[in-house]
Amino acid sequence: MDGQSLERYDVTLIGGGPVGLFGAALAGLHGMKTKLIEALPHLGGQLYALYPEKWIYDVAGFPKVLAKDLVAQLVEQAMRYHPTICLEETVSDLEALPDGAWRLYTNRDVHETRTILITSGIGAFTPRKLPAANAERFEGTSIHYFVPPLKTFTDQRVVVVGGGDSALDWALALTDPAREVILVHRRDEFRGQQETLRQFSAHPKARIRVWTEVRDVAGTNRLEAVQLINHQTKETEWIEADAVVAALGFHSNLGPIKDWGLEFHGSSIVTNEAMQTSRPGIYAAGDVAYYPGKVKLIATGFGEIGNALGHIRGYLHPGHKGGLPHSTNLKVEREG
Numbered sequence: 303m304d305g306q307s308l309e310r311y312d313v314t315l316i317g318g319g320p321v322g323l324f325g326a327a328l329a330g331l332h333g334m335k336t337k338l339i340e341a342l343p344h345l346g347g348q349l350y351a352l353y354p355e356k357w358i359y360d361v362a363g364f365p366k367v368l369a370k371d372l373v374a375q376l377v378e379q380a381m382r383y384h385p386t387i388c389l390e391e392t393v394s395d396l397e398a399l400p401d402g403a404w405r406l407y408t409n410r411d412v413h414e415t416r417t418i419l420i421t422s423g424i425g426a427f428t429p430r431k432l433p434a435a436n437a438e439r440f441e442g443t444s445i446h447y448f449v450p451p452l453k454t455f456t457d458q459r460v461v462v463v464g465g466g467d468s469a470l471d472w473a474l475a476l477t478d479p480a481r482e483v484i485l486v487h488r489r490d491e492f493r494g495q496q497e498t499l500r501q502f503s504a505h506p507k508a509r510i511r512v513w514t515e516v517r518d519v520a521g522t523n524r525l526e527a528v529q530l531i532n533h534q535t536k537e538t539e540w541i542e543a544d545a546v547v548a549a550l551g552f553h554s555n556l557g558p559i560k561d562w563g564l565e566f567h568g569s570s571i572v573t574n575e576a577m578q579t580s581r582p583g584i585y586a587a588g589d590v591a592y593y594p595g596k597v598k599l600i601a602t603g604f605g606e607i608g609n610a611l612g613h614i615r616g617y618l619h620p621g622h623k624g625g626l627p628h629s630t631n632l633k634v635e636r637e638g
């Protein structure tokens with residue numbers, strides 16, 4: 303940096319999954335100047351990227367909740383305290399400043415913060431691309447790796463590619479708005495839940511093509527057709543299609559965070575009972591954090607983030623004893 307001064311935050315969360323979002327709400331509630339940096343264009347982490355239409359049954363206070371609805375509630379809760387949110391920024395480098403604060407470098411910007419709370423889960427996601435000719439021309443418009451709202455597919459002929467849980471979930475969910483759903487898988491066995499496969503197969507709008515891949519896609523202004531190839535017979539065929547949902551999985555990678563001098567256990571960051579990492583002022587919570595006996599659940603992450611922020615509060619204000627006061631005792635704006 304050239305000495306230019308940056309706005310300094312009390313806490314910067316790296317990752318806007320459920321744990322980072324709840325962290326932003328709690329940090330704001332307890333008066334910390336908060337920033338949250340997320341690599342994806344959307345908040346919600348795995349819930350948004352991997353299973354937005356799945357029901358979750360084990361989050362306190364919700365007998366059952368769709369993943370996308372839980373994300374919406376978490377975003378609303380966080381936004382009450384006006385955190386600074388930076389989307390489509392992947393944190394890569396860390397610099398220690400002489401006064402104990404930190405600089406974080408992303409693909410787009412530089413951020414300054416007194417403490418860091420790593421909530422990066424299983425890492426930044428990149429979707430596995432559809433290995434079909436001309437696919438890039440339609441990515442984001444009619445070839446989807448992150449599925450837009452289901453009503454986008456109303457009356458469409460949709461090709462879903464993949465054989466895992468995501469592909470089966472999407473295929474089944476799309477039978478509602480779509481005119482026809484063609485599930486294409488390069489093997490004849492599906493890794494996803496057999497009950498979902500059974501429900502999909504029984505649906506009148508469903509078609510299944512096994513031993514098959516999408517080889518090419520075509521259209522003028524929008525997608526109009528995809529070419530399928532059967533690996534057993536080597537036959538090719540063009541079929542009409544308005545959209546492709548490629549559910550081929552995601553690469554996830556903690557990337558350069560691995561080089562920050564933190565202690566790791568596999569691909570998780572080792573923390574102590576205060577959720578502090580091996581470097582002062584850097585904490586971790588959620589799926590990325592490890593300690594003996596760790597269980598990777600949303601509920602666990604919500605507890606860990608409260609614990610971490612209690613200790614961050616003590617770190618920022620050495621006069622305070624650790625922990626967080628009960629929210630019922632706080633004089634905060636409760637309306638809205």
Ligand SMILES: Cc1cc2nc3c(=O)[nH]c(=O)nc-3n(C[C@H](O)[C@H](O)[C@H](O)COP(=O)(O)OP(=O)(O)OC[C@H]3O[C@@H](n4cnc5c(N)ncnc54)[C@H](O)[C@@H]3O)c2cc1C
Nearest residue numbers: 317319320321341347348393422423424425426588589600
């Ligand atoms: C199919 C499926 C079903 C599940 N069902 C349940 C369930 O029913 N109940 C339950 O409790 N749990 C369930 N889980 C697990 C649950 O989703 C995770 O425990 C939870 O998402 C962890 O939240 P997190 O915020 O720690 O991490 P994540 O959700 O992984 O979010 C981390 C975020 O950090 C971002 N990020 C990563 N690296 C960077 C970086 N360098 N810079 C900027 N941003 C970065 C990522 O893009 C991501 O958005 C399920 C998981 C899957 C895959």
